[in-house]
Amino acid sequence: MISIAICDDELQELERAHRFLTRYIQEHPQYEITIHSFSAPLELLSYVTEHGGFDILLLDIYMAGMLGTDAARELRQLDDSGEIIFITTSRDHAIEAFEVEAAQYLIKPYAEAKIFAALDRVMQRINKDRRAIVTLKTSEGMTRLAIRDVVFTETGRNNYQLVHTIQGKKMEVRMTATELFELLSQNKYFVRCGASINVNLKYIRQISRDTITFDTGEQLAYPYRAYQKLKEVFLRFQMSTEE
Template sequence: MINIAVCDDRPEDRESIKKYIAGYFDSNPHNYKTSEFEKGEDLLAEYIDEYRFFDIIFMDIFMSGENGIQTSKKIRQYCQRVKIIFMSTSREFALESYDVFAYGYLLKPLEHEKLKVLLDNYIKEVEANEKSLAIYTRGNIHNIRYADIVYLESKNTVVIIHTADKEKYKIYDKLDNMELRLENRRFLRCHQSYIINMDYVISVDKEFKTKTDERVLIRKRSLREIKEKYHKYIIDKMEW
């Protein structure tokens, strides 16, 4: 079940988005549920009082009370994984939306094709998250979901797979082989000894910093190229 929230103070805009979502999922095998909210405070209360989470939030920016950016910053205190798609009549908050890891920023009136691209990308991620990496270690077979892998590290003849729950899986293999097996756009070979899952990156300078508060090295001679690849990945996900 994909839980979707539509937060907009204009009833006609909420209804328009709900109709489009219904039409989209008519030709999509995934189940979904849509909830609507008139104010950001009402949506936030679902996280605080009901402890309810959503997979996607369509968030209007200009609303009475707190605006969409302010509400989203508070939501991020409770949930990092929710995809927040901002909607606005202005690009004024486009750059600021990066601060809350926006999944998209759409201008009103909404273009259905851009909505479709965002939903298509999300469905691809859902299906990709269901994929897993099968490894054999210590006499056991483990299936590690792509979505749970933060980064891979090579040490001599061993590859260490670091996961979001801080587990480490060690296998005897080459990182080159693992790179071929993990043929998925979220994974980036950023160093001779590292492959990073870009979905876990929160900042990049001379190295990547992850949501798990770890640091992954970037190949110095390719620093600019790798940073450009990361930024392109983020921009492609945003689908302005």
């Protein structure tokens, strides 16, 4: 089941997006999709706080009370890692869209073909991510783990690799950083950072010359010599979300 949320404070636009999604569902019966509509960002945030996040979010940017980009930041803080498609009247917030890892940035009035193409793109990514499951031997036993849930890994005590997940869990894995990267690199967002660190670009919030800050709030010190390469890779990742 794939859950989609639409949030727009203009009723006409909300209904229009819902119609497009309904037609998309009719043309793609292979997907099980549910749609939830919200007319205010706070309504959406309240729902996510109580019930959990969505797989895909269609967010207007200019809404009364809160910008859609600000709502997206709040969603990320609530551990909603869903694919965000911004739908707006202006390109002025493209940089903020990159900061919350938006999958698409559509300008109103958008054609049905545009939103269908955006949905195709994120559906393929979601399906691929959901298939990427690895079984790891940890210090506590065998664990099945979705690669997309891994935020970063680092070498810990006794050469164990410490795996940090978006759910806030940490697990010790008996393998080298290189061996672990070979497993994680099934997901294109993983990059090496020095000899002992693997990071998921999707969860990076900020990079400084010696520290990476993730959406989980965790901070990771990394080798200074890796800064330039990591910065370049991260910028390319951000730019790849723009059409």
